[in-house]
Amino acid sequence: MSLIEVKGLKKNFGKLQVLKNVDFEVNQGDVVAVIGSSGSGKSTMLRCLIHLETVDGGTILVDGQPLVKDGKYPENSKIKKITSNMGMVFQQFNLFPHMTVKDNLIMPAQSVQKMTKDAALNRAKMLLQKVGMGEKLEEHPNNLSGGQQQRVAIARALMMNPQIMLFDEPTSALDPELTGEVLATMKQLASEHMTMVVVTHEMSFARDVATKVIFMDDGVILEEGSPEEIFSNPKNQRTRDFLKTVLR
Numbered sequence: 001m002s003l004i005e006v007k008g009l010k011k012n013f014g015k016l017q018v019l020k021n022v023d024f025e026v027n028q029g030d031v032v033a034v035i036g037s038s039g040s041g042k043s044t045m046l047r048c049l050i051h052l053e054t055v056d057g058g059t060i061l062v063d064g065q066p067l068v069k070d071g072k073y074p075e076n077s078k079i080k081k082i083t084s085n086m087g088m089v090f091q092q093f094n095l096f097p098h099m100t101v102k103d104n105l106i107m108p109a110q111s112v113q114k115m116t117k118d119a120a121l122n123r124a125k126m127l128l129q130k131v132g133m134g135e136k137l138e139e140h141p142n143n144l145s146g147g148q149q150q151r152v153a154i155a156r157a158l159m160m161n162p163q164i165m166l167f168d169e170p171t172s173a174l175d176p177e178l179t180g181e182v183l184a185t186m187k188q189l190a191s192e193h194m195t196m197v198v199v200t201h202e203m204s205f206a207r208d209v210a211t212k213v214i215f216m217d218d219g220v221i222l223e224e225g226s227p228e229e230i231f232s233n234p235k236n237q238r239t240r241d242f243l244k245t246v247l248r
């Protein structure tokens with residue numbers, strides 16, 4: 001069974017139809033790269049999956065459970081239960097600047113997930129170690145490089161032990177030399193079979209790490225397939241044109 005199933009997803013902002021009829025599936029362990037030009041609806045689609053935006057129509061099933069069905073949402077507790085199964089990482093890290101790295105991880109875990117302080121601290125240490133930030137527990141985010149901040153943000157998203165990780169251009173705010181360390185962390189997650197949906201401009205990541213590539217254009221999925229299919233043999237002229245501009 002697919003872990004995420006999206007059918008007929010529609011989203012408008014006022015008169016602007018941003019998602020027109022989006023269908024796709026994500027299987028357990030998939031790394032789905034979502035590519036497409038600016039304004040095509042990639043972020044909006046991702047935000048709908050984790051209920052940062054409400055949809056205007058369509059169905060999203062997560063592990064078989066409806067986050068929304070035919071445009072109708074279930075009660076809040078059900079929505080929370082489903083979205084607590086997902087972690088999200090944003091372009092702009094979104095760490096709390098006044099808190100240490102450690103507190104950025106353990107405070108939300110304690111308040112939202114009701115973890116005990118000891119359990120949260122142990123998990124935070126383990127995850128920061130995993131992303132190569134084990135030495136920076138007591139540091140404040142402003143004293144870290146962008147790449148380090150983003151790795152802390154990834155560790156924070158993993159605190160809730162999510163089944164699915166969503167990434168919205170996690171390396172776009174980073175200098176090229178810092179991009180690699182974040183991509184390496186994501187690659188490691190992928191190798192541990194984390195299910196991931198990654199909006200990205202990093203075509204090397206899409207080509208080398210993704211199991212499936214989705215090309216979005218003007219609110220629809222114009223083409224999807226294996227990296228091999230999309231990069232070596234794109235069927236659609238618009239996919240070809242897009243790849244030509246980004247692979248220069």
Ligand SMILES: Nc1ncnc2c1ncn2[C@@H]1O[C@H](COP(=O)(O)OP(=O)(O)OP(=O)(O)O)[C@@H](O)[C@H]1O
Nearest residue numbers: 013014016018036037038039040041042043044045
């Ligand atoms: N909160 C909002 N209110 C009104 N319009 C919005 C809002 N968020 C996004 N849009 C519009 O929806 C369209 C899709 O935006 P979205 O951010 O999903 O695109 P994107 O594919 O992620 O682009 P980018 O590659 O630049 O991040 C754009 O035209 C954008 O201006």
Ligand SMILES: [Mg+2]
Nearest residue numbers: 042043044168
């Ligand atoms: Mg975006």
